[in-house]
Amino acid sequence: MAKKYDFLFKLLLIGDSGVGKTCLIIRFADDNFNSTYISTIVPGVLPSCIDFKVKTIDVEGKKVKLQIWDTAGQERFKTITTAYYRGAMGIILVYDITDEKSFENIQNWMKSIKENASSGVNQMLLGNKCDIEAKRKVSKEAGEKLAKDHGIRFFETSAKSSINVEESFIGLARDILLRTSKKSGPAGREVKLTSTEKKKAASKCVLL
């Protein structure tokens, strides 16, 4: 059967717990938002439950299938291993503009990427929850500066009000497409799930 896409890119979202990673994925993939907070961390039950969603988009006339992985936050950033980063072609770092600590921790997440992800992986910084301006603790300029210092794309987003969500994912996909097509020609690169990952993903929850 003919493939329904030209490229398959694995993306990861990382950042502290509660910054809105799951909501951003749901807004992008399903165009939906639910304000009921159920942390990806289920204490004592599924300490490393990792989930993904897929969405196929059009980039530069190509069908790009994005496999977007979600994980829980800060409690576990020391335990996120190379296994989670394996095959990632784009990493989205997320902080909450109303939570200074989540912004400070971006440095730790960047360190974790350096230690675990493949070099050259495309990165992007998102300051989420920009709909709650009244509670802002991190200026837009601070986010822009951090992204500029690391040479990565930056957006302020709102999963709730649907601000810059599609733009950011598409922007990152475009960066990856540019990088991989330069490197490996029109066929690009594919991420294949291992059989264990496939089995676990079927239950929508991958334990690493």
Ligand SMILES: Nc1nc2c(ncn2[C@@H]2O[C@H](COP(=O)(O)OP(=O)(O)OP(=O)(O)O)[C@@H](O)[C@H]2O)c(=O)[nH]1
């Ligand atoms: N106002 C506002 N609230 C948001 C936004 N995005 C997420 N939230 C809220 O923030 C809380 C946490 O969102 P999640 O998407 O579960 O955060 P997470 O980063 O996936 O958290 P973990 O699963 O614990 O890692 C929820 O109550 C959401 O409703 C946003 O853009 N604006």
